Amino acid sequence: MTSQNDKARLFHSLHVKGQPLVLFNAWDAGSARVVAEAGAAAIATGSWSVAGANGFEDGERMPFPLALDNLRRIVGAVAQPVTIDLESGYGETPGEVGATVAAALRAGAVGCNLEDSFPANGRLRDTAAQVERLAAARAAADEAGVAMFINARTDVFFQKPADAHDMAMVEEALQRARAYADAGASGLFVPGVVAEPLIARLAEASPLPVNVMVMPGVPGRARLAESGVARISHGPGPWRGAMQWLAEAARAAMA
Structure with a gap:
């Protein structure tokens, strides 16, 4: 049997600048198995999708024990490495974040993923506190x-609408990336950024492999690869698509 640490090392090796790992985010054991059978090299959860599938809003409103149970079922359903979206770490203090991570490892x-914003309002944490x-x-x-693989998510690009993004925000994200790398992060997740020049600059200058999330306006996979991106996440998109199909099919059945 492949050990957990073997899977961890494999997962690290899949992050290659210019040859991005594609993660089509799952939300439960069934969706994880479907994604795995489609040829995925690894499985990732998305907190929005997991919460929604269990009747909760995003933002650590889903009880952590329930998220852990869901993780255990996913790990048991697939052979691929599994990474979990832990939002802000389900803790007020660094010690509590460490305990959250330890529990996810045991599962x-x-x-x-660990994000640098407060789940209650999306406001950025101080860099030193996040470190x-x-x-x-x-x-x-x-x-x-x-x-x-600790994917340090920075929410710099969620602080303003996309048409207000600029190189100053890129530099803020890069400053955080350098601090996060020194703290032991493995990757830099920058959801919300959509402009190709900004993405290219991030990928060029980041000390960590860069992860971009698919959303309206984000370049396609080939262009992201050319920009040097190492990981592409689909976030809540797969769950939203599945729920849209379900809603339309249900309405058709009852018409």
């Missing part, structure tokens, strides 16, 4: 003996 995850949270996450992974 079988080999990667996680402490990421360092606690890395310490928890080291203690577990798993080379966890």
Whole structure:
């Protein structure tokens, strides 16, 4: 059997600048198995989708024990490495974030997303505070003996609409990336950025492999690869598409 740490190392190796890993985000064991059978190299959850599938709003409103149970079922359903979206870490303090990461590792995850905004309002945390949270996450992974891929998500580009994004925001994200890398992060997730020149600059200058999320306005996979992106996430898109089909089919059946 492949060990958890073997899967973690494999997951790290899939992040190649210019040859992006594509993650078509799942939300439960059934959707994870479908994505796996479609040829996915790895499985990722998205917090919005997992919460919605269980009747909750995003923003750590889904109880963490329920999210862990969901993770265990996904890990048990697929052979691929599994990474979990832990939102802001389900904790007020770095120690609580470390405990969250340790619990995800015990449930079988080999990667996680940790965002640098407050779940209640989306406001950015101070960089130094986020560094402490990421360092606690890395310490928890080291203690577990798993080379966890900690995907440090920065919400810089969610602070303004896309038409107001500029190179100053890119530089802010890069400053955070350098600090997060020093704290033990493995990747930089920059959801919300859509303009190709900004994406290219991020990928060029980031000390960490860059992860972009598919959303309206984001270039296609080939262009993202040319820009140097190492990971492409689909976020809540797959779940929203599935729910749209379900709603339309249900209305048709009852018409």
